[in-house]
Amino acid sequence: MPSFDPIGFFNREVTVVARELLGARFLVDGVGGRIAETEAYHPTEPASHSHRGPTERNASMFLGPGHIYVYRSYGIHWCFNFVCADASAVLIRALEPTDGIEIMAERRGVASLRDLCSGPGKVGQALGVTRSAHDGLMIDAPPFSFAPAETPSPAVIGPRIGITKAADLPWRFGIAGSPFLSKAFRPG
Numbered sequence: 001m002p003s004f005d006p007i008g009f010f011n012r013e014v015t016v017v018a019r020e021l022l023g024a025r026f027l028v029d030g031v032g033g034r035i036a037e038t039e040a041y042h043p044t045e046p047a048s049h050s051h052r053g054p055t056e057r058n059a060s061m062f063l064g065p066g067h068i069y070v071y072r073s074y075g076i077h078w079c080f081n082f083v084c085a086d087a088s089a090v091l092i093r094a095l096e097p098t099d100g101i102e103i104m105a106e107r108r109g110v111a112s113l114r115d116l117c118s119g120p121g122k123v124g125q126a127l128g129v130t131r132s133a134h135d136g137l138m139i140d141a142p143p144f145s146f147a148p149a150e151t152p153s154p155a156v157i158g159p160r161i162g163i164t165k166a167a168d169l170p171w172r173f174g175i176a177g178s179p180f181l182s183k184a185f186r187p188g
């Protein structure tokens with residue numbers, strides 16, 4: 001089996017990567033699961049954190065494909081993205097928990113498997129992601145473990161949620177029928 005090339009995988013158009021991340025396995029220190037939902041962000045649209053160029057907050061978005069970008073959402077939750085070509089990024093919105101479930105439950109203070117990672121802030125908390133520990137690291141280096149999906153997952157596609165700018169772009173991707181999505185997709 002050929003080794004995974006993170007730069008090659010992530011150095012592509014962000015919506016292609018966001019779709020292909022569905023079903024990939026992602027772990028932080030052995031805790032995580034299968035990616036169930038993603039959202040794509042490109043610097044040409046105003047919802048992207050890289051839209052206005054480099055800042056102290058978004059500097060890792062300009063380090064190149066395969067890096068992790070971590071930011072604080074609403075001053076409360078750590079959310080993380082995989083950096084792609086051209087300072088674009090894919091937000092990980094939901095995971096299907098598979099590894100370290102007891103650790104995730106303790107970190108989140110919930111017992112329901114569905115509630116562990118069904119939203120970007122929940123994913124960050126369940127995996128123990130923080131800006132100081134993880135922002136700017138490469139995805140193929142410890143403490144991360146990443147394996148692309150072996151086969152494409154059936155997908156649902158819709159507009160992004162939880163934002164006000166460019167929210168109509170159909171750049172949200174989820175595994176069809178997954179009970180682990182952050183929210184149901186609107187019928188199109």
